[in-house]
Amino acid sequence: MMGAHSIRGRALKDNNLVGRIIEDFAKTGLVGEPSNALMGYLACVSRKLNIPLAIIVQSTSAAGKSALMDAVLKLVPEEDRVHYSAMTGQSLFYLGETNLKHKILGIAEEEGVRQAAYALKLLQSQGELTIASTGKDPQSGKLVTEEYRVEGPVMLFLTTTAIDIDEELLNRCVVLSINESREQTAAIQQRQRQARTLSGLLARNESEHIIQQHQNAQRLLRPLAVVNPYAEQLAFADSRTRTRRDHEKYLTLIDSITLLYQYQRDIKTIDRDGQVIEYVEATLDDIA
Structure with missing residues (x-):
């Protein structure tokens, strides 16, 4: 096994x-x-x-x-x-x-x-x-x-x-x-x-x-949380209201790529009110 x-x-x-x-x-x-x-x-x-x-x-x-x-x-x-x-x-x-x-x-x-x-x-x-x-x-x-x-x-x-x-x-x-x-x-x-x-x-x-x-x-593949440290630097079209949902799909796609590569990343932890949260961080390669 x-x-x-x-x-x-x-x-x-x-x-x-x-x-x-x-x-x-x-x-x-x-x-x-x-x-x-x-x-x-x-x-x-x-x-x-x-x-x-x-x-x-x-x-x-x-x-x-x-x-x-x-x-x-x-x-x-x-x-x-x-x-x-x-x-x-x-x-x-x-x-x-x-x-x-x-x-x-x-x-x-x-x-x-x-x-x-x-x-x-x-x-x-x-x-x-x-x-x-x-x-x-x-x-x-x-x-x-x-x-x-x-x-x-x-x-x-x-x-x-x-x-x-x-x-x-x-x-x-x-x-x-x-x-x-x-x-x-x-x-x-x-x-x-x-x-x-x-x-x-x-x-x-x-x-x-x-x-x-x-x-x-x-x-x-583990259902880890994903953190994108570059999220606030990203840009997306905002000319129509439907891009609000499209933007969410774009960010989720990056999250999916990061989750797929979890075995090539450090699994990080943070303690929040006694609860340990495990997460993996997105990279510039994931965004690319």
């Missing part, structure tokens, strides 16, 4: 960790989309923060949005993700008290995102959902009101072909667009052909090893 632990730790100590993640996406079958894949990976890491990022992948049908989502989610430990093809507007409220806390909720179907948009919006803004539901007591037969609560924070990962997704939900998410160029289509077809060859068979075997390695590495 100690040997396996050290192997996973070495992966997180790689100086070229971000570059390695991008390379591993290609090795596990994703064609192109390096920036989108990395953004998705970092957003998934943010599930361990108090206010995670949220992702919406928008594209036309069959362009590859689900392939991108699947490529990112399979590198996350199974116990940290909940993935649905669709979801009704009410079903989110009944998922249980802690089933989603610091986990990823993936919804991979346009109508599911539409119907659940209101609940998703609340979950992202407030970090929890509550609903009062009336039902009949099986013993007395009287109507009783029960409260159902879903505890966050939750990292949302959604895909859709819709252009007119709820604006309030969009504002809370980082929106990724799929490469729909002819060159990308040709590259995907080439990869599909290559998968039928002997080298493709061997690549699938390597892919399973890489996926397992990433899942195990992510299990080692």
